[in-house]
Ligand SMILES: Nc1ncnc2c1ncn2[C@@H]1O[C@H](COP(=O)(O)OP(=O)(O)OP(=O)(O)O)[C@@H](O)[C@H]1O
């Protein structure tokens with residue numbers, strides 16, 4: 001018997017090899033920053049990356065990538081994401097980056113979206129189905145990163161339902177902060193992954209210490225090490241710590257068309273740390289979707 005059309009894997013993911021979700025129990029722990037840096041790291045390792053910003057309450061990725069004024073358009077194959085990084089002769093080792101965010105559709109960043117459950121769910125499902133993902137010249141997207149809203153809400157259930165037909169997906173990176181690891185939110189997020197059968201690729205402890213802008217020394221202003229302890233107690237992989245680096249925020253704010261985040265990030269103290277974190281994800285050798 002053939003599969004009913006609504007139960008097919010979303011066509012938009014046909015050209016996507018790996019899907020990774022970025023989750024956090026609470027807002028403001030740096031999920032979007034970790035998504036951004038995961039994307040930058042993967043590009044620097046030569047992968048073609050797609051980023052889907054599904055955080056409908058506060059889509060922040062267009063701002064992080066300095067693309068707030070860019071526009072998406074529709075083609076016969078679906079929404080065409082914004083090209084943030086395309087291969088260039090100066091950096092042949094880099095991959096590409098394309099971004100789709102609700103922020104491009106609602107425009108003004110102050111125009112926050114206050115949709116009720118069913119409308120949100122419908123939007124998320126449409127986002128997963130209707131974006132035409134493709135690398136340069138039709139090359140496959142190696143990694144699609146999905147930046148989800150914080151918590152385990154209706155939106156997450158919608159994502160899980162939609163991705164059920166897009167297996168195998170690699171799984172989820174859980175972002176926490178040193179203060180948050182002791183709370184129930186992270187455990188809830190991990191239980192959610194178990195329930196919907198998403199593999200936890202590992203835990204990242206963000207805002208773990210502070211890099212001094214003067215001497216680059218890292219000081220633990222809050223307790224550190226909770227992320228590692230939590231991973232050990234739940235038998236999950238600990239991917240690493242990312243300290244607060246005021247220069248990272250400065251880089252995000254100082255981008256221009258000629259001075260892009262991908263270039264500025266080369267001088268960021270967080271770059272090698274993030275590279276090590278991503279290596280720990282890659283070494284898990286998750287099977288590609290095709
Ligand atoms: N390691 C870091 N170093 C410096 N600044 C950081 C770091 N992580 C996050 N930030 C900053 O903290 C703020 C909140 O981070 P971010 O937007 O990534 O969090 P979030 O969890 O995605 O939030 P939300 O739930 O609102 O989407 C941003 O201004 C970001 O630039």
Ligand code: SF4
Nearest residue numbers: 212213214215216217
């Ligand atoms: S780490 Fe402390 S002592 Fe060193 S430069 Fe920074 S603020 Fe000053």
